[in-house]
Amino acid sequence: MVEIPDRETCLDLLSRMSLIRRFEEEAGRQYQRAKAGGFLHLAIGEEATIVGTTSAMRDDDYLIGTYRTHGHALARGTSADAVMAEIFGREGGTSGGRGGSMHIFDLERRFMGGYGIVGGNLPLAAGLALASQYRDEDTVTVCMFGDGATNTGNFGETMNMAALWGLPVVFLVENNLYGMGTAIDRHSAVTDLSRKAEGYGIAGERIDGMDVLAVRERVAAHIDIARNEGRPTLVEAFTYRYRGHSAADPEVYREKEEVEEWREKDPLVTFAARCEDEGVLTPEDVEKIKAEADETVKAAVEFADASPEPSLESLYDELYVVSETMGWYAVDERSPEPHRGEYGEDAPALAKELAESGAAHAEDEQEEQSRPGVRS
Amino acid sequence: MVEIPDRETCLDLLSRMSLIRRFEEEAGRQYQRAKAGGFLHLAIGEEATIVGTTSAMRDDDYLIGTYRTHGHALARGTSADAVMAEIFGREGGTSGGRGGSMHIFDLERRFMGGYGIVGGNLPLAAGLALASQYRDEDTVTVCMFGDGATNTGNFGETMNMAALWGLPVVFLVENNLYGMGTAIDRHSAVTDLSRKAEGYGIAGERIDGMDVLAVRERVAAHIDIARNEGRPTLVEAFTYRYRGHSAADPEVYREKEEVEEWREKDPLVTFAARCEDEGVLTPEDVEKIKAEADETVKAAVEFADASPEPSLESLYDELYVVSETMGWYAVDERSPEPHRGEYGEDAPALAKELAESGAAHAEDEQEEQSRPGVRS
Amino acid sequence: MTPQKTAQTEEETEAKVNDDSTESKDGEVPVLRMREALRDAMAEEMRRDEDVFVMGEDVGVFQGAFKVTEGLLDEFGEKRVRDTPISENSIVGTGVGAAMAGLRPIVELMTVNFSLLAFDQIINHAAAIPYMFNGHVRVPMVIRMPGGGGHQLGPTHSHSFEALFLQIPGLLVACPSTPADGKALLKAAIRDENPVIFIEHESLYGIKGEVPEGERVQRFGEAAIRREGTDVTIVGVLKMAHVAEKAAEILEAEHGISAEVIDPRTLRPLDLDTILESVRKTNRAVVVEEGWPHGGVGANLSTLITEQAFDYLDAPIQRVTGADVPMPYSKRLEQAAIPHEENVVEAVLATTEGAFGNRKDRS
């Protein structure tokens, strides 16, 4: 077992994990209230993997992840306000409401994005790492993705290129045992994912993704290899999501007992208990951390609620950079009669009707579910 | 060393290899005479890998390959006439001149195609094997591709699916040490390609692709695994192409000495020598085989030359099957004024001019090269 | 959906799947949701033909990301309802290979957005193979995929790719807008010898409609006239067929304009005749689509109509399209980027400008 670090570090780790937990719970609640749209993928259960990883990174290292990355941004220091506002689709969001829950982004903290396409972030990570190498910088890129992503074509392609070019990148699989509703042994021929890149010349290690200290220590070691040996590695963090794949997942594919078993390894509970057991934190510390997380998340909801909707005039903003020496880009400008909605919240009745009737779970007989949602 | 088989078998193996060799040489010559267009990828040097493999297959097994597969079709028994005519783009070709050199096809002999897209044939092979499994047939699919193809996304995706589903397929890498002009250690982090699918649960073996008997024996063993254990494997045949990647390759990426070294392992010469040494074949046998190959190839050129160009009226044939219960498909029919060429050989001057000037090697200063060609 | 509820639903489904006449009483036409109609089409064809099977991400145990394959695993088992890894290009490629060997795969891509990863297998393989090998082999497969915006799925998850697929010779492209068409077109697609891109709309899965029972197979290349009219022809695709109908109602009620609404149902082949006949009568046309304006379905249709019926047109054809941006997540921006019936009405008024005045009292 990894030795417990100093009080400051423990406070920091627990605070970040608690913030993520509370944030995700609240995001789920707000989604049920239809404050957020689209898909909502929560990382509850995976906090140790996230925080252990980010705590091993330098501020100038790059992090890149998936559509389940509210927590990753928070762990990097992005304000809960901005993440919640993004989920609400508001101007105050990390991307002004353009990206939504699946596409959180914070350049300042070098969180290079959440991405909706499974496996899509792997080559991007290679590119970020290539930039570090190209410029002789000693920054490292950490690329996080799910077990399901190891089956994508990008996985093999990117592993090979990263190994071939000795790119400073740590590939970290958040193996939560399921890709959506498909259990790992039903989607991957080899379930020991740490071995999966050996054929591409990338050594791997499986670590306990429920133990924040283990994650922190081992990821630090892998970052060190990337930074100092210029060699990519693959880390498989064994973890679990307590919630469904997304907000509207009936979870027919797993047994309640399995979830219960994993709940006993709850990364927050076990870490807090250990900190208390070893006398590094007091029960009051832990309570205080929770209370602060509550506060922060409550404030975030208020911020997001108060943040304005993006203006209709902003629809085309930022699509292109129009430089002086270049021609015009606003293609629509010259396209005649682009008759389309300018209605926003006041969208006409049918559109609303269709949107609602179309949502996979907007079965009218299912009154108990208060909001329509789609599953994936 | 594998024990030498009976005289019949040796005659058969050597005949097929000789036919391929002679065919390829002649195809190259005809290409220089502009009888063929497009790209021409010759397999000279790789005959043992091809013939060793096909000789281990049953007639009802499926074979699928790349754009370098004149020889594969010939080895399966497709007539040299039809392959040559396809290369000439004539009606008598395997696909009536539609596919050309890169896209040879012979359903009857279960040669399921050459494919121009690197890695594109891997999932197709999985699908063929799935069909065997689905129908409880004990047919096996052999899928051949180059070292460069192991870097494609399809490689990882398909290995995983084949292993996961226990598909009866043998993946066979024709490792000729180069993907076009890129040496294997410059394109693949792991150069022991037989190991490359271990991470996907597929065991591999490297074999001597220059020794037809070794190939035959080992591929037979792998086919056996696929057929009787329902398990895919990966075979890496170590081989070499003596010619350039395609007909117009200046080969700046390798040393003449390297080519010379490999020429000493010439699969035809070494096998013929061994057959003679061990007294299975006489020098006259070998001469006769060569003479027959010469004959066959000569006849093939004559056949191809005599075979008519496809008629202009056939341009839209076979694009769709129009079934009784279905609507019409000839989209062009209803598209007004599809003004385009109906000129064929008599293509107007500019088109010809452009086509010629555009070819990568149609540098007018390079008179020694009698025909324009493109490199890849 | 709660777990308890799910169990229930599965039982109900089971019943439906096993006996598709249960809902028909006293000669009444059963009313189904789009997803049920599509599921029934697959189930019926799978019962009819052993070679038909379904393959895709989460189509089995999970019952489909949008529940379209619900119940199929239970009835047909793992061999014929195959969950796959997340490997879009190879899933499609495996389907192509299986089809070449004579099976009839229905490949589900979880959404059109992920089809981008399979474009090589779709275009360079599925579409090209029959022609390239001179008809010696066929690729009888269906690639189903839902798309479209309206759910705040953001820039990577809201595409409308009808206009990409309709370009490709060798493919057929279907885009049903009603449960009845969904079922009948999918049955046709499964029986067809050609590779079919079958585009569904995520927002239409829940709509209900009468679905005649049994063997109705809808020929490709036959448009449906959703509403007859005399003043203007509105062509709408997928969800936009509904938006067009709604617009027609408004036009009738508020402007006295009689609009004919046409749903092409398949974009390749395209039933241009039906559209032309209508335009020759109305002399005006509006095309409504959810996709991007450049090179879209509307651009194609507008060109085809203008070429064939130039002399009949009293005004240039109007297009109503999605905005020329990746779909923003924000609800307000997303709604602004998607066409609504008001936009269609505007477009119709633009094309009929001054021609009819407010003819509300006319009829």
Next chain:
Amino acid sequence: MTPQKTAQTEEETEAKVNDDSTESKDGEVPVLRMREALRDAMAEEMRRDEDVFVMGEDVGVFQGAFKVTEGLLDEFGEKRVRDTPISENSIVGTGVGAAMAGLRPIVELMTVNFSLLAFDQIINHAAAIPYMFNGHVRVPMVIRMPGGGGHQLGPTHSHSFEALFLQIPGLLVACPSTPADGKALLKAAIRDENPVIFIEHESLYGIKGEVPEGERVQRFGEAAIRREGTDVTIVGVLKMAHVAEKAAEILEAEHGISAEVIDPRTLRPLDLDTILESVRKTNRAVVVEEGWPHGGVGANLSTLITEQAFDYLDAPIQRVTGADVPMPYSKRLEQAAIPHEENVVEAVLATTEGAFGNRKDRS
């Protein structure tokens, strides 16, 4: 090309690459082939900006499948001229990531045909990222790729995908037809902050043309009038710009018809104004492209022109397109599937039917 010859060529190239004024004598404008012009654009920009680098299959040691990157490895070394494995989606994705970190990658896809494997990174990543992240990050990269038919490369290797790419908001699309434009547009593309799809034509690599030296940077969205005329406007893209010019000569010589020929040079943005101005003058238009007829460049242009200049059109716009088939290998069939100047002449005669008679003697 023989090995000996190659060595020689490399030396020559070296000279050119290192001093691009060598060919200019006495104020004469140097004449270069398209591939040389493109190579010079890259070399000059790489000299100017350390962040510019080239990456792709066989761009280094092999000197490029079509020799476009010839000499670059020698001058700039392996760090900046990077041979890659055959991994199209990840090559593009790596470029996107590097661009997000501030580098300026030029990614070469060996041909457009293989871009199908990279559509996800191109559309869901390169094009979407700047908008999706609200401009907080940019993707300043160029994706170069040659395409087109005419070399008997068959059904998987002869695509024209201009019409696919022009649909996508977030991308810029260039398609140069002359060496001068090739160089100036590529320089612009490299300096641009937006992701650029840079489509070259395999048949144009060998054409020669005057290429003004130095810093000429061609703004995107400015069409070129290749030939002035009064009776009909012909718009041609890539190789078809040349076919259009040739057709104009025939029209002048044999039919007394004065055709204005326009090369849009970029399809996104599109300089519709220049085209409209011409059409308002000529009242007739023909669009020539090599791609498929449905949803093509021509369909898009025809619609845009008709919408904006309906009242100026004396006849429906004619399109000349490639045939609606995967490109057959057979030379005869391939030539039949590709537009030639005669087809353009026919189309022009159709659109001017009876209007001018044979005006050969008129001017």
